[in-house]
Amino acid sequence: MNMQAIKTEPAAALAHLPASIDAVSPKRSAGPGRYSKMARETAVRVLPPLIVVTLLMVVWELVCRRTGSTLPPPSKVYQDTKELIYHPFFDNGGTDKGLYWHLSASLQRVFFGYSLAAIVGIALGTLVGQSVWAMRGLDPIFQVLRTIPPLAWLPLALAAFRDGQPSAIFVIFITSIWPIIINTAVGIRNIPQDYRNVAAVVQLNPIEFFTKVMLPSAAPYIFTGLRIGIGLSWLAIIAAEMLIGGVGIGFFIWDAWNSSHISEIILALFYVGIIGFVLDRVIAGVGSLVTRGTSVG
Numbered sequence: 001m002n003m004q005a006i007k008t009e010p011a012a013a014l015a016h017l018p019a020s021i022d023a024v025s026p027k028r029s030a031g032p033g034r035y036s037k038m039a040r041e042t043a044v045r046v047l048p049p050l051i052v053v054t055l056l057m058v059v060w061e062l063v064c065r066r067t068g069s070t071l072p073p074p075s076k077v078y079q080d081t082k083e084l085i086y087h088p089f090f091d092n093g094g095t096d097k098g099l100y101w102h103l104s105a106s107l108q109r110v111f112f113g114y115s116l117a118a119i120v121g122i123a124l125g126t127l128v129g130q131s132v133w134a135m136r137g138l139d140p141i142f143q144v145l146r147t148i149p150p151l152a153w154l155p156l157a158l159a160a161f162r163d164g165q166p167s168a169i170f171v172i173f174i175t176s177i178w179p180i181i182i183n184t185a186v187g188i189r190n191i192p193q194d195y196r197n198v199a200a201v202v203q204l205n206p207i208e209f210f211t212k213v214m215l216p217s218a219a220p221y222i223f224t225g226l227r228i229g230i231g232l233s234w235l236a237i238i239a240a241e242m243l244i245g246g247v248g249i250g251f252f253i254w255d256a257w258n259s260s261h262i263s264e265i266i267l268a269l270f271y272v273g274i275i276g277f278v279l280d281r282v283i284a285g286v287g288s289l290v291t292r293g294t295s296v297g
Helices: 003-015 025-064 074-086 099-130 132-145 150-161 164-189 193-201 206-244 249-258 262-291
Strands: none
Touching: 025 074, 074 262, 099 132, 099 164, 099 206, 099 249, 099 262, 132 164, 150 164, 150 206, 164 206, 193 206, 206 249, 206 262, 249 262
């Protein structure tokens, strides 16, 4: 037997193999594994709440089907409100509108009030966090004002604006601004001193320092305040609309109560909860993109 052949034939055979076995085998096996992992993760997220909701609906149905129950079961809620569910866009004039128009009016008020609160809140929070004198002068006032219930501001707003629309927007603004101010101030005060030293060395002007150092460093805190603020905004508008009337989901709930349409109230509460959850998820998603997944506490 030729010893040279023994040495060279294995090398010649190996030369035809790919440089890395991982370059071939993972493509065959990782695909199904990856999809099965995604399916498991989806099931872990979806199944528990789905099971809990199903159990709650069954319990609700059984309890409220009994004689003497004051609340309708889910089956009756659906029967009573299916026209509202399937036809949300009707408009018969005045306040006789589909749920789309009521929800749209409420969301518009929340948008204006919350946007104003975000702008003013971040600006004031930056001032309080950056200046010791501003913190000593303004923080006690903020701590007192933030304890006032949202609806306590409504009579004052109506007296000042003489109209329900700006009054509702003001209530949203004054309700949601406090967590934004407080969290922004905490974020600014927690900027590492090393960042401030580097900014001083490279001689950043105040605008550059604000945009390149302060905002990125405090962003996780700011978005925590913004998430709390959007939740408070949605809560405040529902309560305010019950008193100011007009078109809005809060007025729809109050009008349904006056008409003894309990099923319509339950349907409206369902929509209120879903939209509140979506608003929170939107702010959380934007915050995750801006802060690149970092979070506070």
